[in-house]
Amino acid sequence: MKTLKNIGEKKINIALDGPAGSGKSTVARILAADYGILYLDTGAMYRAFALGLLRKNINPKDGEAAQSAAAGVPVRVKYVNGEQRTYLGDEDVSEEIRRNEVSRAASDVAVHRKVRERLVEMQREIAGRMSCVLDGRDVGSYVLPHADYKFYVTADSRVRAKRRYLELLARGQEADERKIYEQILSRDKQDKGREFAPLKKADDAIEIDTSDKSIEEVVREIERIVDEKL
Numbered sequence: 001m002k003t004l005k006n007i008g009e010k011k012i013n014i015a016l017d018g019p020a021g022s023g024k025s026t027v028a029r030i031l032a033a034d035y036g037i038l039y040l041d042t043g044a045m046y047r048a049f050a051l052g053l054l055r056k057n058i059n060p061k062d063g064e065a066a067q068s069a070a071a072g073v074p075v076r077v078k079y080v081n082g083e084q085r086t087y088l089g090d091e092d093v094s095e096e097i098r099r100n101e102v103s104r105a106a107s108d109v110a111v112h113r114k115v116r117e118r119l120v121e122m123q124r125e126i127a128g129r130m131s132c133v134l135d136g137r138d139v140g141s142y143v144l145p146h147a148d149y150k151f152y153v154t155a156d157s158r159v160r161a162k163r164r165y166l167e168l169l170a171r172g173q174e175a176d177e178r179k180i181y182e183q184i185l186s187r188d189k190q191d192k193g194r195e196f197a198p199l200k201k202a203d204d205a206i207e208i209d210t211s212d213k214s215i216e217e218v219v220r221e222i223e224r225i226v227d228e229k230l
Ligand code: DC
Pocket: 020, 042, 043, 044, 046, 047, 103, 106, 107, 110, 135, 136, 137, 138, 139, 187, 191
């Protein structure tokens, strides 16, 4: 068993942004465990919000409908044994939000400014209270511009598609690799191209390309940088 890394009394926030399939969520989870701090998956919030809309038969692309339904879509996160669970009201939707159609819908709802503002407020509130590793698209550039550490984790789009494909297979879901590749390209385009808080590398973020790196290598690289500054 690994010894917990000591961050002392310090409260730290580590921002990990990047496109889908870059490996950031796996890395974020390991970092959080190693430092004994929380892992906040911000994408899960957009996913839960999107699922809430789909269930109400609201088109996630319809900005006005999405924004006026916002109050009736009670996204919450809870930590159970240190692990994030994502809720819609009292229902734990942590598994359901991983469905492929929810991925697309999450990217669609994430375009709407009011929806983002609401979820960003929750993210800032959690990060303000606790040490955590946050994974997302705009954490370093918008949610926490003063985060202690910022990383932009990326990888070649074909490598990312392959990872998503294997991930879905491992979950027992049907998957078509070529289709996933196309979906990844279109999601990247939408996440990067949106007007408000798009996916982008913050100027002061350290970029890490994971295409040819193992998870362990990426974790080691990030922990070396974090430890140096601690
Ligand atoms: O990381 P993910 O695949 O679970 O994210 C799903 C979608 O949510 C992603 O396509 C864009 C959106 N998202 C966002 O706009 N901002 C974030 N901080 C996290 C996710």
